[in-house]
Amino acid sequence: MRIFSGIQPTGRKHLGNLLGAIDQYVAGQDRGEALYCIVDLHATTVPYDPVELRERTLDTAALLIAAGLDPERCIFFRQGDVREHTELCWLLCSVTAWGDLNRMHQFKEKAGSERDLVSAGLFLYPVLQAADVLAYRADEVPVGDDQRQHIELMRDIAERFNARFGETLVVPEHRIPAIGARIMDLQHPDRKMSTTGGSEQGTVYVLEEPAAILKKFRSAVTDSGSEVRRGEGKEGIGNLIEIYAAVTGDDHEAVETRFAEARYGDFKTAVAEAVTERLAPIRERYAELRPDEATLEAALKLGAERATEIAAPTLADVRAAMGVGPVGS
Ligand code: TYM
Numbered sequence: 001m002r003i004f005s006g007i008q009p010t011g012r013k014h015l016g017n018l019l020g021a022i023d024q025y026v027a028g029q030d031r032g033e034a035l036y037c038i039v040d041l042h043a044t045t046v047p048y049d050p051v052e053l054r055e056r057t058l059d060t061a062a063l064l065i066a067a068g069l070d071p072e073r074c075i076f077f078r079q080g081d082v083r084e085h086t087e088l089c090w091l092l093c094s095v096t097a098w099g100d101l102n103r104m105h106q107f108k109e110k111a112g113s114e115r116d117l118v119s120a121g122l123f124l125y126p127v128l129q130a131a132d133v134l135a136y137r138a139d140e141v142p143v144g145d146d147q148r149q150h151i152e153l154m155r156d157i158a159e160r161f162n163a164r165f166g167e168t169l170v171v172p173e174h175r176i177p178a179i180g181a182r183i184m185d186l187q188h189p190d191r192k193m194s195t196t197g198g199s200e201q202g203t204v205y206v207l208e209e210p211a212a213i214l215k216k217f218r219s220a221v222t223d224s225g226s227e228v229r230r231g232e233g234k235e236g237i238g239n240l241i242e243i244y245a246a247v248t249g250d251d252h253e254a255v256e257t258r259f260a261e262a263r264y265g266d267f268k269t270a271v272a273e274a275v276t277e278r279l280a281p282i283r284e285r286y287a288e289l290r291p292d293e294a295t296l297e298a299a300l301k302l303g304a305e306r307a308t309e310i311a312a313p314t315l316a317d318v319r320a321a322m323g324v325g326p327v328g329s
Helices: 015-028 050-066 084-095 098-102 105-114 120-134 145-165 210-218 235-248 252-258 264-289 293-322
Strands: 002-007 033-038 075-078 140-142 173-175
Touching: 002 015, 002 120, 015 033, 015 140, 015 235, 033 050, 033 293, 050 075, 050 264, 050 293, 075 293, 084 120, 084 145, 084 293, 098 120, 098 145, 105 120, 105 145, 120 145, 140 145, 145 173, 145 293, 210 264, 235 252, 235 264
Parallel strands: 002 033, 002 140, 033 075, 140 173
Antiparallel strands: none
């Protein structure tokens, strides 16, 4: 079983990233051969600052290791260090329909009314994401719910490639967790928690101080009822139940039973405490790891070497199947 996932180095990582994705990356290390990549090339598809990109990549590397990724037990690397990703992206463009890219929700959201002005990279973003996974012939892709459409497209691309050029690529499956796949903004429970589209007050960062976490949960939007229960019109409290369940490893019903007699205020405090307890060790580890940039860079470099060993033979097969370059290139 080969597992692959990628994460952006932009923005500060939040509770949605941790519960929807990073927790699954950590678990994946015990389930198979796991590859995890910080996608710096994807980050260049929106306006960005080159110096900051390097900084944020190291921030993300330190955070993932602090959260439990072990560069000795997985292949952990930076996307831009492995040239096979960009080459495969181009080659896969030949089996990707323009219309499919134009229908991608994330492209529509990010481009908004500026569709003619955004970079071509933003449009091709899902093809690079397909290349990330297909270069390793990965079987499984752990992600949050918002990546569902991107994974569907990469499956289509792999199937179309195999149909057109012969069986070459593995068609991967997504792995979306039953709990924590869609953590919502605490202020706007109808929107996903996000550094780009969410509210500052409704987004809880992995490295946030306990006092700030408590404040954010205490001011979370709920409904006018009083029962700690999921249901129609109770999206805010439902989101808090989801977060509590994901952080403690309980299921939804167990959380509802435990807090059956609780008032909203007490439940909010309990969620804040559970989250703080979960995040504290990550924050401490991060503070130790982040200053040692040489060690982080060395880990990423080693990861890129190991990743290249797997991706290069796939690229050789893809080139051969497509008739690109001389025979045996
Ligand atoms: P990114 O960096 O936006 O997010 C990283 C992971 O966090 C998940 N996530 C969430 N999960 C639950 N609730 C939320 N509110 C929430 N917000 C984000 C995302 O689903 C994701 O799994 N395009 C990808 C990066 C990527 C990739 C790949 C992923 C590039 N190549 C190959 C898988 C395979 C992205 O922008 O993730």
